[in-house]
Structure formats: C-alpha cells, structure tokens
Amino acid sequence: MxxxxxxxxxxxxxxxxxxxxxxxxxxxxxxxxxxxxxxxxxxxxxxxxxxxxxxxxxxxxxxxxxxxxxxVGFMITQIDDKGFLRFQTVGGWWSQVMLAQRVTIVTRKGDLTGVIGSKPPHILSPEARKKPVEIKEMFIDIGASSRDEATEWGVRPGDMVVPYFEFTVMNNEKLLLAxxxxxxxxxxxxxxxxxxxxxxxxxxxxxxxxxxxxxxxxxxxxxxxxxxxxxxxxxxxxxxxxxxxxxxxxxxxxxxxxxxxxxxxxxxxxxxxxxxxxxxxxxxxxxxxxxxxxxxxxxxxxxxxxxxxxxxxxxxxxxxxxxxxxxxxxxxxxxxxxxxxxxxxxxxxxxxxxxxxxxxx
Structure with a gap:
C-alpha cells in the first residue's frame, strides 16, 4: 500500500x-x-x-x-429465531449493490462482522437470476445460531450497520477509493x-x-x-x-x-x-x-x-x-x-x- x-x-x-x-x-x-x-x-x-x-x-x-x-448504511430492526438480522436502510440504496457485501454491526459490546446473505446461483431459476432481490427480503448473517446467541454477542434492534471497505490509493495515486x-x-x-x-x-x-x-x-x-x-x-x-x-x-x-x-x-x-x-x-x-x-x-x-x-x-x-x-x-x-x-x-x-x-x- x-x-x-x-x-x-x-x-x-x-x-x-x-x-x-x-x-x-x-x-x-x-x-x-x-x-x-x-x-x-x-x-x-x-x-x-x-x-x-x-x-x-x-x-x-x-x-x-x-x-x-x-x-449511508443500515439499522438492525429484528433478530430472527435462527440468529439472522433483518435491517432497515438508512439513506438511499440500490438493491443491486448490496448482496454478498461485508458489513460491520456496531454493538454495545463491540463491532461484529456480518455479510448480507445471498443465494448461490446453482439453485436459482433462469428467471430468478434476472430479477433483482428486494431490499425487504435481505438479511445479515453474523454466524449466530440463534436469537439468544446474537443477543449474547451484543446485537440489539437499533444497532448501526456500516459497509466495510479498506481505504485504498489506486495505481494512479490521484485516485482514492474508500x-x-x-x-x-x-x-x-x-x-x-x-x-x-x-x-x-x-x-x-x-x-x-x-x-x-x-x-x-x-x-x-x-x-x-x-x-x-x-x-x-x-x-x-x-x-x-x-x-x-x-x-x-x-x-x-x-x-x-x-x-x-x-x-x-x-x-x-x-x-x-x-x-x-x-x-x-x-x-x-x-x-x-x-x-x-x-x-x-x-x-x-x-x-x-x-x-x-x-x-x-x-x-x-x-x-x-x-x-x-x-x-x-x-x-x-x-x-x-x-x-x-x-x-x-x-x-x-x-x-x-x-x-x-x-x-x-
């Protein structure tokens, strides 16, 4: 770098x-x-x-x-019984830039890594592959196995979620990615x-x-x-x-x-x-x-x-x-x-x- x-x-x-x-x-x-x-x-x-x-x-x-x-980011609104997190967008998002992206959940007990879940293409029909996933259908996976485990890790409704990305100076050093x-x-x-x-x-x-x-x-x-x-x-x-x-x-x-x-x-x-x-x-x-x-x-x-x-x-x-x-x-x-x-x-x-x-x- x-x-x-x-x-x-x-x-x-x-x-x-x-x-x-x-x-x-x-x-x-x-x-x-x-x-x-x-x-x-x-x-x-x-x-x-x-x-x-x-x-x-x-x-x-x-x-x-x-x-x-x-x-722009997201806010946790629900934790389901399997430990997956539902969220609300905060600021304007386009659904196609969101799936499979890494995020950071900021909790009172510290930061947690998550990923916005997506289905593998192997199980999608040709029609489904062409159709954008609606934001309301998306969820965040933090690797928790249950609501109790996610809660134990500090996750609560209202917690902030932000995109994860590393600040990068491009090969043309005038161009900055972040x-x-x-x-x-x-x-x-x-x-x-x-x-x-x-x-x-x-x-x-x-x-x-x-x-x-x-x-x-x-x-x-x-x-x-x-x-x-x-x-x-x-x-x-x-x-x-x-x-x-x-x-x-x-x-x-x-x-x-x-x-x-x-x-x-x-x-x-x-x-x-x-x-x-x-x-x-x-x-x-x-x-x-x-x-x-x-x-x-x-x-x-x-x-x-x-x-x-x-x-x-x-x-x-x-x-x-x-x-x-x-x-x-x-x-x-x-x-x-x-x-x-x-x-x-x-x-x-x-x-x-x-x-x-x-x-x-």
Whole structure:
C-alpha cells in the first residue's frame, strides 16, 4: 500500500470512521481532532453537529462551510429465531449493490462482522437470476445460531450497520477509493479550509461544520444553521461523476479530475446567482478549474442553510465521485484540493460590502 502522507492519513481516518444518520459520534470525534487546532472554539448543536469557529473580523459576515458527518448504511430492526438480522436502510440504496457485501454491526459490546446473505446461483431459476432481490427480503448473517446467541454477542434492534471497505490509493495515486466519501470528503474540505485560513487575514467569521443526518433530510444543517445564523452558506459534498460506461452526458456531465462541481440546481435549492457568480469569477481569475452540474434528484446541506434564519445566499460545491451510495466510491485528489483552494479564496473576498451586494443580485 502507498505510504500515506498527512492528508491521506486524515482522509483514511475520516472514511474509516463508522457513522450512519443518528450515530455520528465516531466521525465527529475524528473531525474534531483534525479541525480543533485551526479553530478558535469548537462546539456542538443539540443534534450533535460539530461547529468549529474561526474569527477573522469579529464584526464581519458569518460564512458557514458544511460537510455532513453521516454515511449511508443500515439499522438492525429484528433478530430472527435462527440468529439472522433483518435491517432497515438508512439513506438511499440500490438493491443491486448490496448482496454478498461485508458489513460491520456496531454493538454495545463491540463491532461484529456480518455479510448480507445471498443465494448461490446453482439453485436459482433462469428467471430468478434476472430479477433483482428486494431490499425487504435481505438479511445479515453474523454466524449466530440463534436469537439468544446474537443477543449474547451484543446485537440489539437499533444497532448501526456500516459497509466495510479498506481505504485504498489506486495505481494512479490521484485516485482514492474508500467507503463514506459521501460525505467525509466534505468534512475534510471544511477542515482544510480552516487550516488554510489559520495564518491568513479574512474579513469575516468562518464556521467549519460537520453536520448530522444529512442523508435522511438535511436535518443537522438546519439545526447548526439555526445556531450560527450564517450570512453565506456553502454545502460541500460529493456529486455525480459521469465518466463511466453506461452514464450519458444528459444524465451526468462531470468528470473526475476536471475541478469541483458548481451545482446550479438540485431538489433542495436553486443556487444563489450572486454567490455563484462570485465563486466562478474567483475561479476564472485564479485559473482554478471547475465544472457546472445540476441534479434533479437529491440535495445537499446548502438546501437547509439557505432557508435558515432570515435566509442566506448559499451554494453547493461538490466533488465528482464514482459509485456513491455503495460500499466503495472513487474520487480525484485534485478536485478535493481545488475545492479547498477555491473556497478559501472566495472567503477572503467575502467582506460585509460584498455580502450585502451579492445578496441583492
């Protein structure tokens, strides 16, 4: 395996952390470890979203940069009499990426390994082989022989289940494969934005946020934005990479390595024109690559931020990522680093006069 530099080591820690919606303690602790050295103070809201504050001008506008801590996963709902576990998806899943995949069940007594059970093809009819298995028919096998044994091992309804995958630097070392890029890459961007601003002057107060429960309705961004009352909001997240076989440009036009995505429209928000123009003008001025995209289905934390308090001009800036909402996804390191650079440069330009001007555009 490639020797991990400081950034890769942080990304591995963030993606290895286990945290489905409502169970974000572990990724929050990792994010806190990495962001606290660059913040003036770190607090949490009542739902558990992490809020790291960095003051430039105490009288300047408040800028919120939010990545979400949670990842898609599962929750145990029942243990049957033979020790097999029934589960509920938490976040959006497609059934075809789930069967025979390894998972980790997080119990009060420690972690257990399981696998989502599947039938061998030998006993399936030709018709059955063509038919996707419905999620409601799936189960997790932890090797228990009975309900009592599974319970003795610590399994209880409500326990979190997360995909298992090893963080991997690909042969092209710019390409990174891991679970939970959605959205630990957003958390990493928030960390690095504060890191880059550590010794820089900026005319505002910046909040790096790790929000909770994004995958089930952008919930943590709503409560953290209510706490912060931002003047400007950025949701940093993954987007769709349209550079694999079978995906048309009409479905997704972005490509890994071609720059962060500026989201024009999604189901949660119409991006703010004034803020969008400032971001793209800054990128053009500095030669930072970027791509436009629109996502008819789905949203980001920017969707909750922009309607918080009295309203805040907001924009989603995302990283083109392959295979999201599965056990493993892939992204390009340059896109991540360019997103950090772009957001930092925009923040330096967000003084009170600029914020007041773009609000009216």
């Amino acid at each position: 490639t020797k991990l530099d400081e950034t890769l080591a942080m990304l591995k820690e963030l993606t290895d952390a286990k945290g489905i919606p409502g169970n974000e303690r572990e990724p929050r602790e990792v994010m806190n470890k990495h962001i606290a050295p660059y913040a003036d103070e770190v607090t949490t809201d009542g739902l558990g979203s992490l809020i790291a504050k960095k003051v430039g001008d105490a009288n300047g506008p408040k800028v919120m940069v939010a990545g979400h801590l949670d990842e 679970k939970a890029w959605d959205n630990r890459i957003g958390c990493a961007i928030a960390i690095d934005v504060l890191k880059q601003l550590k010794n820089e002057e900026h005319p505002n107060i910046v909040y790096g946020v790790g929000s909770v429960q994004e995958e089930v309705g952008l919930r943590g961004a709503r409560t953290s934005a209510a706490t912060i009352e931002p003047d400007i909001g950025f949701g940093v997240d993954v987007g769709i990479a349209g550079d694999t076989p079978g995906v048309s440009e009409k479905e997704a036009q972005s490509k890994m390595g071609k720059g962060p995505q500026i989201i024009l429209y999604d189901a949660s928000m119409v991006s703010h024109k004034g803020l969008r123009d400032l971001v793209t003008d800054t990128a053009d001025e500095l030669g930072i690559p970027y791509q436009f995209d629109a996502i008819a289905g789905g949203g980001t934390d920017a969707g909750s931020i922009h309607i918080s308090h009295k309203g805040a001009p907001s924009l989603a800036i995302t990283i083109a990522t392959r295979y999201i909402h599965s056990h493993a996804a892939m992204l390009h390191r340059d896109d991540y680093e360019n997103a950090v650079k772009l957001i930092v440069e925009v923040i330096k330009r967000l003084d009170r006069e600029t914020v007041d001007r773009i609000t009216l555009e």
